[in-house]
Amino acid sequence: MPANLPPAYFEAENRYREAKTPAEGITALEEMLAIMPKHKGTDKIKADLRRRISKLKSKQEGKKKTGRRDSSYKIEREGVGQIVLIGPPNVGKSALVAALTNADPQVADFPHSTWKATPGMMYFEDIQIQLIDTPPIGKEYTEPWLVDMARRSDIILVVVDVQTDPLQQLEETASFLKEHRIAPLRLARVYEGEGSWTFLPFVVVANKNDEYSMEEDVEIFRSLLEDDWPLVSVSAKTGRNFDVLKQTLFNTLEIIRVYTKAPGKGPDFSAPFVLKRGSKMEDLASKVHKDFLEKLKYARVWGKHVYDGQMVQRDHVLQDGDVVELHL
Ligand SMILES: Nc1nc2c(ncn2[C@@H]2O[C@H](COP(=O)(O)OP(=O)(O)O)[C@@H](O)[C@H]2O)c(=O)[nH]1
Ligand SMILES: [Mg+2]
Structure with a gap:
């Protein structure tokens, strides 16, 4: 490192070390490059500074690209719709x-x-x-x-x-x-x-x-x-x-909420299963557990369109608010 560098160079170098973004780093490096006296002894250092600048610039470009992709926005789906x-x-x-x-x-x-x-x-x-x-x-x-x-x-x-x-x-x-x-x-x-x-x-x-x-x-x-x-x-x-x-x-x-219950127990109203309107008992079964679709023998339903505890088969169409007991 040449001894005759002005204090401003070291200040810029500090800013470079503490830079939080590529942009800040580039600004500091460019200042260092401008301050650097022009003579043979500094060629290597200048080349090194330029290399670091271009590295940061490509990093910045990459960020911008993903940034642009982010702003083309796909908002993560949450909830039922x-x-x-x-x-x-x-x-x-x-x-x-x-x-x-x-x-x-x-x-x-x-x-x-x-x-x-x-x-x-x-x-x-x-x-x-x-x-x-x-x-x-x-x-x-x-x-x-x-x-x-x-x-x-x-x-x-x-x-x-x-x-x-x-x-x-x-x-x-x-x-x-x-x-x-x-x-x-x-x-x-x-x-x-x-x-x-x-x-x-x-x-x-x-x-x-x-x-x-x-x-x-x-x-x-x-x-x-x-x-x-x-x-x-x-x-x-x-x-x-x-x-x-x-x-x-x-x-x-066009969705319905269905609640499940275990035999002899009360319904679980804490988290409904949400299904498309027109869904059948077998759709609920496969949603509850992947094995249930095969194992389902029959079900009992409580709701507005059935009598309490009505026994139904897997092709039974569910309604919003139904309470279901699956029998395997
Ligand atoms: N009186 C009244 N003003 C409203 C109502 N909703 C919004 N504003 C006003 O209308 C202006 C525009 O509202 P904003 O939500 O920013 O509109 P946007 O451009 O469609 O997002 C604001 O000054 C709101 O306070 C409302 O229901 N009644
Ligand atoms: Mg607005």
């Missing part, structure tokens, strides 16, 4: 996710406050449903990953503001999704054969229905929809009709 909120700015998507779930996305009275997706878990009775807050769709830029996220979801929650032209907002969102070949399930037959469509159940949420005086606007909006769109009007601010929204989303997910 994944629901994506979509809509123009300012309708209250973030406010709804904040009010309905444990998540805390930013709510703001300026239009583009949300730029990433935030998942949160919403309780419905004894299960949890995942809601995802997203950036607004709009005429300008829309995040490309948003469409993929919508495609992978179980339900699209189209959020509009009942106080500011909800019909136009709905049309805007529906046509945005249509451009990306995402359409309501009810149109599956209409577009069938046209290739590569994703059909999903849509639920329209008319937000900002804060008080009774707004009911008239909601009814006008409802009549314009002509039963084509399931509509729930809520208020993120007051929590109005949240129970209706939750029930609607649960019904739209």
Whole structure:
């Protein structure tokens, strides 16, 4: 090491040693390189500094690449269903996710406050449903990953503001999704054969229905929809009709909850088995244990559509809330 290096060099070298990110390291190394006097004796050191810089840069590139992949976002599924909120700015998507779930996305009275997706878990009775807050769709830029996220979801929650032209907002969102070949399930037959469509159940949420005086606007909006769109009007601010929204989303997910019990014991209500609507006793058996599907001889069911303890076979169709005793 040449003896005639100025103190600034050693300060930069310290910063390099303590750098917490590749970017900080690169900055410090570049400073060291600039400070280094130019003569034959320093050639080797300079080459070494350049090597370290390029190493850090490739590390940074690699990070950026995975970072980009991360931001193309696949939000891990949690709970019994994944629901994506979509809509123009300012309708209250973030406010709804904040009010309905444990998540805390930013709510703001300026239009583009949300730029990433935030998942949160919403309780419905004894299960949890995942809601995802997203950036607004709009005429300008829309995040490309948003469409993929919508495609992978179980339900699209189209959020509009009942106080500011909800019909136009709905049309805007529906046509945005249509451009990306995402359409309501009810149109599956209409577009069938046209290739590569994703059909999903849509639920329209008319937000900002804060008080009774707004009911008239909601009814006008409802009549314009002509039963084509399931509509729930809520208020993120007051929590109005949240129970209706939750029930609607649960019904739209088309799932049932089944509880098991051991013979002679009470039912286990702590964690329901969640199955698709229309599932049979044998579907439950294989969910409880992989061996049970083969071993199942018969079952007893308690519920709304059977008499208490009714004996059924493996092809018996289960209902939400059933209590089941499997006999092997
Ligand atoms: N009166 C009223 N205002 C709301 C309601 N929900 C959201 N807001 C307001 O509307 C603005 C936009 O909300 P935000 O959740 O950020 O909208 P986003 O852009 O769709 O995510 C904020 O000022 C909120 O306080 C509601 O139910 N009633
Ligand atoms: Mg938002």
